[in-house]
Amino acid sequence: MIEYANFGKAVIITGDGDFYYLIEYLLKQGKLLKVLIPNQFGYSGLLKKLSSPGYNIFDFMNSLRKRQKLEYK
Numbered sequence: 160m161i162e163y164a165n166f167g168k169a170v171i172i173t174g175d176g177d178f179y180y181l182i183e184y185l186l187k188q189g190k191l192l193k194v195l196i197p198n199q200f201g202y203s204g205l206l207k208k209l210s211s212p213g214y215n216i217f218d219f220m221n222s223l224r225k226r227q228k229l230e231y232k
Contacts, residue, residue, distance in 0.1 A: 160181075163190070166190070167190070168190060168191065168192035169185050169190055169191055169192060170192050170193050170194075170195065171185075171191070171193075171194050171195070172194075172195040172196075172197070173194065173195075173196070173206075174196045174197050174198060174201065174202035174203060174206070175202075175203055176203030176204065176205030176206060178206075179203070179205040179206060179208075179209070182194055182206070182209060182216075183209060186209065186216060191216060192216075193216060193217075193218055194206070194209075194216050194217050194218070195218050195219075195220055196217055196218070196219050196220065197219075197220045197221075198219070198220070198221060199219035199221050199222065200221070
């Protein structure tokens with residue numbers, strides 16, 4: 160948040176609910192591009208609250224691997 164004025168959009172990588180309020184704030188301010196969640200089968204219920212049909216902020220690293228957009232080397 161120290162650099163808030165110096166960036167356009169944030170990408171946050173987490174599955175942890177500790178970042179719920181940060182994600183919610185950035186979303187409301189139009190400063191959130193995407194939340195990358197490492198495991199679509201195990202992430203915080205708090206983050207699930209931010210899911211809604213109007214927002215497509217979540218992407219799951221599991222599915223990125225399947226679509227060959229992400230790989231482990």
